[in-house]
Amino acid sequence: MSSLMLTLRESMRYRGRSGHWSWLAHRISGLAILGFLVIHVWDTANAFFYPEVYQWSLAVFKHPFFGLGEIGIMAAVLYHAFNGIRITLLDFKPEWWKYQQKSATIVWVLFFVIFIPIALLMFSNIISHCSELAAEGASCWTIPRLSDFLQ
Amino acid sequence: MSSIKTHTFDAVIVGAGGAGLMAALYASKGAKVAVLSKLYPTRSHTGAAQGGISAALGNLEEDRWEWHAYDTVKGSDYLADQDAVDILCQEAIETVIELEHMGLPFDRLPNGKISQRRFGGHTNNETGKPVMRACHAADRTGHMILQTLYQQCIKNEVTFFDEFHVVDLIRVDNTVRGVIAIEIATGEFHIFHSKAVLFATGGWGRCWEVTSNAHSLTGDGAVVCLRRGIPLEDMEFFQFHPTGIYKLGILITEGVRGEGGVLLNDKGERFMERYAPTIKDLASRDVVSRAIYLEIKAGRGIGGKNYVHLDVTPETVNKYLAEAGETRRIDRAYIEAKLPDIADFTRTYLGVDPVKEPMPVQPTAHYAMGGIPTNVDGCVVIDANNTVLPGLYAAGEVACVSVHGANRLGTNSLVDLVVFGRRAGRHMAEYCQGADLLPLPEGAADEVVAEFERIRNNKGGVKPYELRKRMQHTMTENVGVFRTEETLSTALTELRELRQAYQDVEIDDKGKRFNTDLLEAWELGCLLEIAEVTAVSALARKESRGGHARDDFPKRNDEEWLKHTLCHKEGDSYRLDYKPVVIGRYQPKERVY
Amino acid sequence: MQVQLRIRRFNPEKDEKPWWGEYTLDNVNPNDSVLDLLHRVKWEIDGTLTLRRSCAHGVCGSDAMRINGANALACKTLVARLIKEGATQARIQVEPILGLPVVKDLVVDMEPFFEHYKSVKPYFINNSPPPENGRERLQSPEDRARYDDTTKCILCAACTTSCPSFWADGRYVGPAAIVQAHRFIFDSRDEGYAERLKVVGDTFGVWRCRTVFNCTNACPREIEVTKAIAEVKRALTTGKV
């Protein structure tokens, strides 16, 4: 166990160049997406098996907390996708290795260029959702109860 | 000290550079062999050799091994033993081919053969012009040889004891019984009990301030033998390579000049035209080193400092190629392909791009021509009658066969390693089959263990590093490229003082594990001893020959000095003795390039 | 200039756990190498400091260590390259390489590394008889060029110990061993390529490489390590060498 902690710690401490950070980001984003995907898939399946539960969960996911998480997952998918393509290309085209640093930078730039407007858009959706609720006298911060959905 | 671990083998090889590994490959074919090395084998300094390994393959132009032999003898200033030289040059051819068959990645010609290039002192005997004889793999020939031999040892399952520092030889009368080594990682002593021992521990350039040699080249093998009553031969001959990086000593291979590079002084003159009109920059090393010194002395060092320029920029090289009427031209890509490591060194350490600027160079302590005297089978001989000490062998730089005489030609060391490493290995395997394992003497390790305990616990307050610095300084000043009675006597006085002071050396690390503090202090003892032997031998030789240039005796004197020096250690002092040189086809004559 | 040198120290004979040794060195020339600085500490200040070194110019592979967080050879890393130009003060941090057991201070146990090296059969295999004329096997310069890069390896372990996959699991053969395998797999004279591909194509072979590039960036011989690994992967996926 101590060696695991050591490995994890040193993986963060090592001052590798871009590739090292790309790898960390790729790994973390991949795991994050998977975590989300598991919940998402089992939840969506409820639309068929337990529609009420599904409706409740849709309501829960409207909570700003999940809204922010969704932005995070968006980031993870975008970065992971672009970087995954980069890795695939470099693996199949060894002669492009000299562009490794450049390609890592390109991935980050591409990621930010696409992600930032999307994040703003998604964030504004959360805000408008909350202000709509506020106008109705409700709050987007309250967590819906499952019992309200089970007739 | 009965708890010392003992290992038994037929033969023990000390050192895993080119010579040790080649010997190991051959010895292990007929005997149970252990290879002991204080460094991981691939860290040996053979890996630093750059330019090439000569063999008269004639892949590009006509060449003959006899020409190679003549060049070697001439390069040696006629001090080489010509029977050994013939073997060297003849077997060079098959050995290089053997290396290729072991997988060594030589550079190739368009027709698929091994590529060759020019090197200092190697000529076509009929025209006197430089000949392409040095087989190479870019400028990392030594690296490839070392790697290839190590790979073959792995393939043949040779037994290695890596990071075992050999500190003593077990000799009883005229027999050897093994060696004593320290396992560096644990600090434990081990006895290696064997029928035969081979030393291939390399050189001792670390006696000097500016050197191309590794920190580990401290002459251990030579000193261990010296202390056990074996004389050292021709120790006054130490080669100063003309082109070391200024101040750092890192070597710039002669291959640079082989590819067309030239030496320039402050005025931009190609001064070698004056010192060696025929082959100019490719004269042998002693000649070029002296020329550089004389230029510096005459105030023509760059900016008045003590270095000159080595210029391999395509502009300069092409200019001189055109002048010489050659059609060949070089460009950036050619330099990058043929001299990649040199370019890397100068860029890393000097910030100088050799494609665009000349490199600052000065002579650097490089190679020990002398060493443990052996015959052509690597058997150590202990007197002027060439009496063999059965079971004891030496090969490589630490040995003196002698094929290099007073000055070694570039590329001939690598040849020496593999040719005589192979012969020694072969002979040793045969010897072991006929010899008995003699019993170990009582308390074989007591003496050396006591010496280590003394160093470990000593409280004299003298830092080893200060002594080393002083030794290196005096050796550079007084036992360098040029010497006189006066400088040599000064050096001797100081070295004796240092030897006294060495008794008061105190180290910080009192532990056992990986105690490099202790080992370095012991190595310093070796260096001091070698330095003194060098100075003693040099003081006695009242002539100038090859690498030994006496300002007070500027001429070679064949009448009195065409002989090898043997330096014996007797108690605390040294006794000199001489043995004749084997002359063959080539009678000594004046040496002009 | 002045350098504050921080060195990760550990002597299992005395210390319970590793500690940082801090040393101040004055009159440092920016052209000094980190090895020069370590030597100054060892020779002038504290002789117990332990490290490996030999050639002092980057060809023997003894002194791979972690300098300012990333692997490099101490003798090939000049102070000038670690500081901003014209700086008069600098902090330099030196640690042992990761993933191999520390023996003492900056010295690690290299055995596991060499075991991996040996596992890829890093030697020339050709059982066909050599040419009858007693001469060299021929090889075109183009064939020779294919594996030129990987012949440069000095087995310093800077690459393998910079690789997160190797830190995570020491059973991964690591980039250095793959470089060595590449050296022979792509040598047209060698006949052992299938055996070697089997070793590096196994569970702890090239598939553990996640294309991180730390190895390439750490290699003091400027070997295109990741490229070599990718070429081996490609040989394994296409069946063509």
Add this chain to the structure above:
Amino acid sequence: MTAVSGTSEKVTRRAVQLEANFERIAYLGMRMSGIVLLVLAVGHMMIQHVLNSSTNLTIQFVAEQWRSWGWKSYDMLLLIFAFSHGINGLRNVLSDYIHNDKIMKGINVFLAVFLVVTILWAGFAIARFDPAAIQ
């Protein structure tokens, strides 16, 4: 040495017989599925989470989409590719850090079962979902 183009006739090319090896297939699978996912997963995220927002997502919307077999198969493919890619990725990560072969074997079995069950469960849901049941 200058680089050589792969087409030069002077370069010797040789073929090797490759043995079946799970890691190689998994390695290729990760890359192939990654390329497919670039379209499917990124497309899905864009459509569902950007063009639409989960703040106004309803079961009716889902029902509307799943009326078409096109969307059903899109989601089905996404499910299969993303899940197997992700689970294999997780296996890679875990096998990096867990060195006990027995534990790892257990984990692999668990992951495989989890993968199959999830795909069957969710796949069944997508396939059998009847939009008409949601008014």
